Amino acid sequence: TGDFDGEVTLVDVVSGDLLHTLSTGGEVRTLAFSPDSQMFASAGGGVDPDSTIKLWRVSDGALLHTLFGHGILTGSVDFSPDGQMLISSGTDVGYARSIRFWRTVDGTLLRTLDPGSAVPSVAFSPDGTQLAVTGGLPARMGEIQVWDVAPSTDDEIHAELRLSVPVTYDTVYGGKWSPDGSLIAFGCADNAVRAIDTESGELVLYQGAH
Numbered sequence: 001t002g003d004f005d006g007e008v009t010l011v012d013v014v015s016g017d018l019l020h021t022l023s024t025g026g027e028v029r030t031l032a033f034s035p036d037s038q039m040f041a042s043a044g045g046g047v048d049p050d051s052t053i054k055l056w057r058v059s060d061g062a063l064l065h066t067l068f069g070h071g072i073l074t075g076s077v078d079f080s081p082d083g084q085m086l087i088s089s090g091t092d093v094g095y096a097r098s099i100r101f102w103r104t105v106d107g108t109l110l111r112t113l114d115p116g117s118a119v120p121s122v123a124f125s126p127d128g129t130q131l132a133v134t135g136g137l138p139a140r141m142g143e144i145q146v147w148d149v150a151p152s153t154d155d156e157i158h159a160e161l162r163l164s165v166p167v168t169y170d171t172v173y174g175g176k177w178s179p180d181g182s183l184i185a186f187g188c189a190d191n192a193v194r195a196i197d198t199e200s201g202e203l204v205l206y207q208g209a210h
Helices: none
Strands: 007-011 018-023 030-033 039-043 053-057 063-067 073-079 085-091 097-103 109-113 118-124 130-137 141-151 157-166 172-177 183-188 193-197 203-207
Touching: 030 073, 039 073, 039 085, 053 085, 085 118, 097 118, 097 130, 109 157, 130 183, 141 172, 141 183, 183 203
Parallel strands: 073 118, 118 172
Antiparallel strands: 007 018, 030 039, 039 053, 053 063, 073 085, 085 097, 097 109, 118 130, 130 141, 130 172, 141 157, 172 183, 183 193, 193 203
């Protein structure tokens, strides 16, 4: 867990034992474990000026890398299924929004994308070949995007926007893939949960009683 005081707490869910209490130096708004559970990422910012992303080793709580990119706020992080990349979304200096790809072994920035609006969440598909990006503009529009992504031999990331689906009239939050990669579920400011087909963008679920 993370908090606005800048602390991250790791607890063993079986025994309830406290494993580590780590100081990040800034607000913690998002956390993610690597697929093998050997590493985790913490990030935040906003009111607190520290918007860096930090990569930690789970076994001893050691800080492995500090990633500098989003100058104002980092709102979301997610590891690729193979653990080789981390993706982040946030607000940069000048209030530009960006999505950034990082190599986890050394913290190198591989690619920066302009999503065109605020991005509350990013998530890799189960096979790592696509991204779900939720966003929009408050009181104006909501949008969910699907990007095709692929690494190349020159350490670059090829990324292409494949699908853009406008949804409601406010920002969209918390996109998550189904295990088979065929659906993306997300929350909206109208208190409804929706899911779309990732190939067609067709709405397949609307739950307004959340």
